[in-house]
Amino acid sequence: MSGLLANWADWLPQLWKGLLISLQLTGAALAAGLPLGLALALLTSARTPWLKWPAIALVEVGRGAPALVVLQMVYYGLPSAGINVSAFISGALALALTTGAYTSEILRAGINAVPKGEVEAGHALGMTPGDVLRFVVIPQGVVFAVPALMGFAILIFQATALTFTIAIPELLARAYRIGAATYLYLDVLILAGLVYLAITIPFGWLVNRAARRLGSHLG
Amino acid sequence: MSEAQTPAGPPVVSLKKINIRYGNHHAVRDVSLDIARGEVVAMVGPSGAGKSTLLRAINMLETPSSGTLHVGDFTFSLDHRLSQKELLALRRSTGMVFQQFNLFPHMTVEKNISLPQMRVLGRSRAEADKVTARLLERVHLADKAKAYPARLSGGQQQRIAIARALALDPKVMLFDEPTSALDPELGLDVLEVMRELAADGMTMIVVTHEIAFAAEVADRVIVMADGEIIEQGPPDQVIRNPQLPRTQKFFRAILDRH
Numbered sequence: 518m519s520g521l522l523a524n525w526a527d528w529l530p531q532l533w534k535g536l537l538i539s540l541q542l543t544g545a546a547l548a549a550g551l552p553l554g555l556a557l558a559l560l561t562s563a564r565t566p567w568l569k570w571p572a573i574a575l576v577e578v579g580r581g582a583p584a585l586v587v588l589q590m591v592y593y594g595l596p597s598a599g600i601n602v603s604a605f606i607s608g609a610l611a612l613a614l615t616t617g618a619y620t621s622e623i624l625r626a627g628i629n630a631v632p633k634g635e636v637e638a639g640h641a642l643g644m645t646p647g648d649v650l651r652f653v654v655i656p657q658g659v660v661f662a663v664p665a666l667m668g669f670a671i672l673i674f675q676a677t678a679l680t681f682t683i684a685i686p687e688l689l690a691r692a693y694r695i696g697a698a699t700y701l702y703l704d705v706l707i708l709a710g711l712v713y714l715a716i717t718i719p720f721g722w723l724v725n726r727a728a729r730r731l732g733s734h735l736g
Numbered sequence: 737m738s739e740a741q742t743p744a745g746p747p748v749v750s751l752k753k754i755n756i757r758y759g760n761h762h763a764v765r766d767v768s769l770d771i772a773r774g775e776v777v778a779m780v781g782p783s784g785a786g787k788s789t790l791l792r793a794i795n796m797l798e799t800p801s802s803g804t805l806h807v808g809d810f811t812f813s814l815d816h817r818l819s820q821k822e823l824l825a826l827r828r829s830t831g832m833v834f835q836q837f838n839l840f841p842h843m844t845v846e847k848n849i850s851l852p853q854m855r856v857l858g859r860s861r862a863e864a865d866k867v868t869a870r871l872l873e874r875v876h877l878a879d880k881a882k883a884y885p886a887r888l889s890g891g892q893q894q895r896i897a898i899a900r901a902l903a904l905d906p907k908v909m910l911f912d913e914p915t916s917a918l919d920p921e922l923g924l925d926v927l928e929v930m931r932e933l934a935a936d937g938m939t940m941i942v943v944t945h946e947i948a949f950a951a952e953v954a955d956r957v958i959v960m961a962d963g964e965i966i967e968q969g970p971p972d973q974v975i976r977n978p979q980l981p982r983t984q985k986f987f988r989a990i991l992d993r994h
């Protein structure tokens with residue numbers, strides 16, 4: 518037991534560096550993916566077919582294809598399209614696409630929860646449809662979606678583990694590297710799991726609090 | 737109440753042969769109606785008569801299938817679709833007050849009233865806030881500028897909704913049962929504000945079940961049933977001495993309830 522703890526203490530600095538990269542990937546995926554999700558949420562409800570159908574296709578592919586497949590497609594696809602970027606950028610881009618596809622549905626549900634009467638009031642005041650979206654629908658719809666979006670943020674944080682397959686030195690990749698060097702795979706994976714939990718569990722509490730606060734605001 | 741007993745000048749609102757259909761259901765049938773500047777019209781009738789539908793056609797929240805619509809300076813033939821520009825122009829000349837208030841809950845009272853002025857009329861924030869302050873005085877809620885709607889009573893929210901519509905200087909105010917969602921006492925403040933508005937010469941169309949209010953404030957009472965105007969005239973005549981048996985029955989039922 519004390520051997521295990523000693524090993525963990527040895528490995529933790531490595532895993533800590535990996536965790537920082539995992540968190541950066543999560544941040545990048547959300548920073549690019551959430552605006553994409555909002556755009557897709559609006560476009561999939563658009564009345565113009567040539568805006569609507571490509572957006573629906575992107576959402577369906579993004580949700581239907583396993584995140585690992587999207588990741589590999591971006592990682593190998595970009596260079597063959599003549600675009601050379603780092604593995605980190607590829608990984609962040611792929612996770613952003615997945616984030617966009619999933620959060621578009623979450624944001625759409627939030628937007629649909631904005632009372633129709635308020636939209637009507639905006640129109641009756643003579644506001645343009647764009648202004649009604651910008652000032653009435655989106656600010657409220659996004660707030661309604663916050664708890665579900667936070668829940669999704671946990672999932673995408675966990676999904677950053679997939680990027681070890683494209684050699685990004687994130688948390689899981691570093692755990693594997695230690696495993697390969699020491700053959701103590703199980704020991705190091707348990708530690709990696711605990712590090713993931715150290716992030717997801719407190720964040721999960723925050724999600725619940727946010728959901729409750731929002732619920733009491735609405736109720 | 738206002739000087740419009742003898743309609744002078746062109747009508748502010750003029751509907752000609754308006755038809756509105758929901759699928760096979762013919763909700764408004766060939767309705768024509770002229771409303772003079774400063775006139776206050778109360779629209780009454782049984783549930784499902786088409787009162788809301790007709791009122792909402794005046795700012796095109798409902799789309800008539802045929803007819804001609806004139807509001808303020810604009811005349812539209814409804815046989816073809818209105819352009820976005822025409823639609824916005826029409827809505828800028830009308831103000832609407834809904835049964836459920838429909839304030840924007842994420843904005844303060846002041847922002848609810850100022851933002852549409854800035855976006856729709858292009859007023860600066862300073863100009864808009866000045867108009868807002870004046871209107872809050874007018875609806876007797878000057879101390880609520882920084883409050884959020886959820887903190888206000890229903891009657892207060894409805895008065896804010898009236899101020900929000902007035903802030904855009906509409907040619908006509910449309911009210912769809914503005915007190916129906918309120919306890920009777922709370923409705924009184926709203927009716928008082930509407931009474932003052934009528935006395936100031938605002939052109940108003942009010943769908944209402946408040947017969948006492950209609951009798952006191954309206955210049956004309958319009959009775960709708962089955963998508964048509966079946967009877968209209970000064971309140972003294974229509975409410976106290978209705979001609980059609982159907983109208984008599986309607987008013988008797990309402991008076992019995994009170």
Ligand SMILES: Nc1ncnc2c1ncn2[C@@H]1O[C@H](COP(=O)(O)OP(=O)(O)OP(=O)(O)O)[C@@H](O)[C@H]1O
Pocket residue numbers: 758761763781782783784785786787788789790
């Ligand atoms: N969106 C809609 N789709 C289908 N039918 C509708 C719709 N809106 C109204 N109707 C129908 O049109 C008719 C007129 O409705 P409207 O709401 O105008 O009546 P109203 O006179 O305002 O009644 P109330 O006093 O109950 O408000 C009703 O038969 C109603 O069922």
Ligand SMILES: [Mg+2]
Pocket residue numbers: 787788789
């Ligand atoms: Mg109605």
